[in-house]
Amino acid sequence: MPPTSALFEATSRRAIGTAVAAAVALGTGLSGCSGPAAAESRGVLLTVSAAASLGTAFTDLAAEFERTHPRVDVALNVGGSSELAAQIVEGAPADVFAAASDATMTTVVDAGLAASEPRTFARNTLAIAVAPGNPHGVDGLADLSDHSPDDRSLTVVACAPAVPCGAVATTAASAAGISLALASEELSVTDVLAKVISGEADAGLVYRTDIAAAGDVVDGVWLPQSDATTTAYPIVALTAEADDPASRAAAQWIDFVTGPTGQATLHRLEFGAP
């Protein structure tokens, strides 16, 4: 959208007025809401693509960031990390990418789209979501094995190995020397959690933060932190032009997330320190 980015770069109101008039006169069709409204506030739109598990944390942080940076509007694009990475590689507009695994970040870095080295800003640990009160007495990965000691037949769901949360689940299971008997390999953590909340599954492998965010509809069985059960969250700016306000805002956002306020919010939501 050349006319819109031209608007953001314009500094004086008169320049904006001229740009709008020129755009209208040329009939390029500026839409009513993005054109004049953006011109009124002279705001910077910062598009942040973030992994689904960061949704709550980044929503809170975006509100705080917008309060301290009144000229910046944070637009959050929350979704599966691999899906977001694919969107960015295909040319979707984004200024910052925060992924739930190093593997998905690599996709974007390898495509030459990262403006700098990705920084790890949080960690998350695999956990078992069970019905409130843990009626089946699950206390570890071994209970989810297809050869569990007391041979209870639990309905267990996890993410598919192709999805970051599924990759962690697979690694954790093989590190524990068990094979999981899965009733379903879901496509996202949200799908796994939904199956446990609806009672279709007795146990689901998700992240610690998902259980914390779900409230009291599920209980969590924490697993010991190890390399096999933990995933890193890298963040990177995708644009780096010295005179581009969005690039500046992207750098500020990353400093904010990796700084004390960001870390405190992430910690409160059960994320681990980088």
Next chain:
Amino acid sequence: MSSRLLERPPGRVAVDGRTGIPIWLLLPAVAGVLLLTVPLAALAWRADWANFLPLVTSDSALAALRLSLVTAGVSTLLCVAAGIPLAVVLARSTGRGMRIVRALVLIPLVLPPVVSGLALLYAFGRRGPLGEHLGTLGIQVAFSTAAVVLAQVFVSLPFFVLTLEGALRTHGIRFDRVAATLGASPTVILARVTLPLVLPGLVTATVLAFARALGEFGATLTFAGNLSGVTRTLPLEIYLQRESDAPAAVALSLVLVAAALCLALTAYRPAARS
């Protein structure tokens, strides 16, 4: 202006004033065709044709293909078994309540599939009224192939009923009346007069039901789960592969596009003739 543009290349467009179609209609019509075909062409353009065969004959792809064909086949049979009686009742009854029954039957046609999936989950899930009773009988619907079939029938039966009812109404009841005056019983009339007359409509309805079942995604994902060979049909396999193995997703998508093309050609030929 546009008509002149379109008329100028001699012999290219075989539409003129005498056919009764305003020539300016061609412009939006062509735009519509492009809108529908360009994305599919782009899909074919992206395909890794050199590896097409290995991609669509991998173990997981074949498992998904087999599961899709079997479940869509069974679903279609169930649609025929329930749909013919339902369509006949709807087409031939004049009761006032029929409008309401028809509206109810057609709901899944206009419902987002994920809502259909949720509805099925709350009915046949482990905590649903039907699922609970089936559970005491030892029948577990969730995460089973039966759940896939159930989801497919739920979304494709309305297509079948709508199409067949339309055919039955178009043909009217003249021949049925004649047969009745000659002493034929209602069952004989149905089997020897009504259904043979609407055979093209019946074929269309069956093909449409099969196509809809083959493409079912949202309700299956929400209700049935996602496990290779059990519940992971072709659309679910494509959705999973698009993250980790995009060429495989594209190749499998093209298989479905080809199937859709064949089904569309079959479904709409008889309809055009009648």
